[in-house]
Amino acid sequence: MLVTNIPDCPYYLLTRASLSVTAALKKEFVDADVSEVKPAYLGALMCLWTDEGMEEALAKFGTDTGIKLIDLGRCAGLEPSTMTGLIDRMERDGLVVRAHDPNDRRVQKVMLTEKGRAIQPAVMAVLDKTLDSVFDNIPEKHLTIVTDVLRKVLVNVNKGE
Amino acid sequence: MLVTNIPDCPYYLLTRASLSVTAALKKEFVDADVSEVKPAYLGALMCLWTDEGMEEALAKFGTDTGIKLIDLGRCAGLEPSTMTGLIDRMERDGLVVRAHDPNDRRVQKVMLTEKGRAIQPAVMAVLDKTLDSVFDNIPEKHLTIVTDVLRKVLVNVNKGE
DNA sequence: TGCCGATATTACGTATGCGTAATATATTGA
């Protein structure tokens, strides 16, 4: 694939779009008064929210609260070493707390704080609205193609190593 | 756009794809023995290569060599403050040099070194090959849709501010 | 000519992500 014109390079477009959407999200969080939330937190937060919902459904209270830092990373697509700093910042911003697992003292369980739980609707509304605005004027069918292609890209890249 | 499942979120896919392709490119540069080149240099390098080609065509030797750091940033889609560090690293890696413009001492002109010029074919070959591998098995038509959508995304995001 | 707003760049702090190496704890096999 010969590319000489930078604005036509799919790699250029991919990186710029990623950065732009991230910047837009960040701004929307501030405007919606949930400035504690950074785009990078979304993966971890959504894991925690989902997990807590499941626990509730299973009435598993008090038994196995929290998610291992490492599993949270797997779920959000991040390396363990990346998670340390991410959870540091989320803890600093009052969204989660760490606690050692008494059963396995190597493990840090990450748990939502009350605040981390409470902001869920606001955060999801911002995400919803921002994605709508970012993908405005793009036919459903094209969006599906884009997500399919990006999934294939992830597969292709992983195959290459 | 309601998203509850992270791997289906277009934002998640976009950021992961961007990071994955960047990592793949980095690795390919190392494997192709042009490890001085980092993916982030591509935009600036391609501007400089193109510019130098144009100058040659116009036989403008010795008159107006180099590109202003700020214009290089515009061309690569990067903020001026980002360019400082980028050109620092490119200079450290022997690909470019800075020189004050005698006509306007505020300006730093950025110029290719011999090495920066010499690696062009190898670097473009790596880019070419890597993009082929990353977008392997994706029909031409879909790739076109993806680039169109990403361009629209960039427009939509800029409209929002 | 000399001051003032504009322009180009740099400096500094922050966020985000990676890889490698160290640390702490668990588990397992002899």
Next chain:
DNA sequence: TCAATATATTACGCATACGTAATATCGGCA
């Protein structure tokens, strides 16, 4: 039981990008 190995996390350094606040220089107008 104890040494070897495996697992979970953290520490540290680097790359990449941004925004805001200096700094240096230019250009134009009184």
